[in-house]
Amino acid sequence: MLQLLAPIFFRCRFAVKLTFAILLALFLGFHFQLETPRWSVLTAAIVAAGPAFAAGGEPFAGAIRHRGMLRIVGTFIGCIGALVIITLTIRAPVVMLLLSCIWAGGCMWISTLVRVQNSYALGLAGYTALIIIVSIQSQPQVTPQFAVERCSEIVLGIVCAILADILFSPRSIKQDIDRAVDSLLLSQYRLLMLCINNATKEEVDKSWGDLVKFTTALDGMRGNLMMESSRWQRCSRRLRAINTLSLTLITQACEAYLILLVRPGFIQPHLLRLLNEPVETVGDIHKRMKMMRQVIAATPARDTPQVLYTWVGAATRFLLLSKGVKNNTRISKIEEQVLIDQVAVTAPSAERHHAMINGLRTGVATALGCLFWLWTGWTSGSSCMVMIAVVTSLAMRLPNPWMVCKDFMIGMSAALPIGALYYMVIMPSTQQSMLLLCIALGVLAFIIGIEVQKRRLGTLGTLAGTINVLVLANPMSFSINTFLDSAIGQIIGCGLATLVILLIRDGSKARIGRVLLNRFVYAAVSALSINKARRQENHLPALYQQLFQLLTLFPADIAKYRLALTLIITHQRLRLADIPANADLSAYHRQIRATADRVLVARNEIRRREHFDRLLAELRIYHDKLIHYQATPDITESVQRLTDTLFRYRHALSD
Known part of the structure; x- marks a missing residue:
């Protein structure tokens, strides 16, 4: 019974939280005699309701x-x-409006290139400047x-939203x-079982695809945990290491599957029997x-598959860190050795063309709004322009801008x-009674607070649009013409923002997919090095982040995922391989990396194909050099497998 009532309780608690934030902002706005309390109320509503709509329920502590x-x-950047724009162009209003449109487009362009978690600030900076410039034209x-005044009203609304979140028992993400963490390790073990027991490709693909999404979600939860409180610093360090260990486990399990396709009996029967015993809990x-470590210690090193040895070691470290995550205890010396940070490589954004399209859409949409306003001389054309900037800025950064436009239109x-x-x-x-006004707005806020958690299309737009058209001001006046102009604006x-998004097509999806695949190629090639600092670089988080982006862009293209995963496995294998140290191979490593980089940055399809063919030729020569210098079979086989993979998929990677 309690389990059935818990979701209802959480939804009602958030609805009360949203109502309290809005009413507190309304009361304080009138109490401090702000000129437009509407902005503080609107800010409190958006800051509190936005995370709930994104999460599909009550947001975790720290999100608001x-x-x-x-x-x-x-707001401050805007x-x-x-x-600055007004100071430079105060004598030329048209130029001022044009610059504000360029500013909005530029902010949108930059916000597409930064992390999704921080893009909201830059999108807001774009339309805040536009709102100020439009509002002071007279x-x-x-x-x-x-x-x-604008900054003061917004800060007041934010303080009210945060205070409401603190007072009404914020929902912690720690549990x-x-x-x-426990579920992730169990899923990792099941993936290994699928891989070593000759499961079908479809089963393996689904399992590792789900695990990549699960690992990415856990890393996002770590971000929420850090927003919640600084006392989770130790947990955050452990979770960051667990993220890398989880990606290592996925890579090693899938590598075992690929090896089994070529060498069916490479895992000894006694190890196979031990692994195949059923497990139900993390304790199992x-x-x-523990048994695997004892068996491996008693087995000659040449008889233990390297991939299995690596998997057991990573799982052991995972178990050690997971205990620390649950208890948030002081980090021990053994854990500190595991947590020694490797140099994490961060990949640049692959959405440069997409960012340009987003900036162009925002700039063109706001410029059309300016022309519409100047041509018609409509008194409420300013609200039309503001709404164009808000819709384009919020819609462009999301995977489905059309759905955001539909939400705002409804x-x-x-x-x-x-x-x-x-x-x-x-x-x-009720204008003579603050109590009656609060009751009236509170009923609306509570109902929308319930619906917004269900991600009902149009609820967030209804809340923002209703507060905006009420024109809460000090003193209040009720002009029907002003209301209609604002609502219709x-x-x-x-509508104009939606029209621009539909007319300016974004054809960058295929381009982003090709760039991501070529980055996997470059990562695999960059592992060919005898430089210790380069070989210690941790590429896995960046590579799997790009793989997750590929999964998001092409949810049904299994071939792309298999290719990307094969290249990630090759990168890890080459990174750990024993490459002979001599000047000839070192010079050739630099040459191969330079050619792979030219493939990555080539803007012309013909040039890209030429560089790719040159890369294949250089890898064949490098393979012969390894044989000449008597390299171990691990490295020669890995280079040969990489060359064969690139040759097989050369059209997908170069065209």
């Missing part, structure tokens, strides 16, 4: 705080940008005062992380790893009748 901090940063001399895995359309009811009937009757702005 993080979003609030990003909004403060974005205000500074607006002040009185540019009051710009500094308006910017200060979810503890369960996820702990006992199995929400703004629903805001017209709901806002009319409040503006024409309820609010005039919102709808037209959403």
